Amino acid sequence: MKKIVMANDHAAIDMKFKIKEYVESLGYEVINVGIDEFAHVDYPDFAYKACSIITSGEAELGILICGTGIGMSVAANKVKGIRACACSEPFSARMSREHNDANVICFGERVIGIETAKDIVKAFLDAKFQGAHHVARVEKIKDIEEGKYK
């Protein structure tokens, strides 16, 4: 069974539980490393925890939810090997996989409703990297990440 890692901060506890249930209903196993009970926490801690589970190979993809999705995506993109996209609609979520080979999707409980969040997750999980001419572009992203870009 494909494993998905999920994390959230205090702004997205309710949406995390609803999306976790939805992802499980689609047949995935969810590794939940977010907070389950309210406490003021710092989203970079949870973005890093979730991304480490992807870079170690334990999970293939990640779903990070905070107030806006922005903090989580900015933090996640600092982790080598992570390509995270903050999306508020499903088209971008699908394209993030097809063209950018994203491995993390982020969104905000304070920005979108639960049905849009489910549509985003479904679009992200169903999509596949298209390869072809997109490969060289993703390789350039990796070069930037490794300080090798010329």
Ligand code: RB5
């Ligand atoms: C927490 O108040 C909020 O700043 C956080 O959830 C997120 O939206 C940051 O980008």
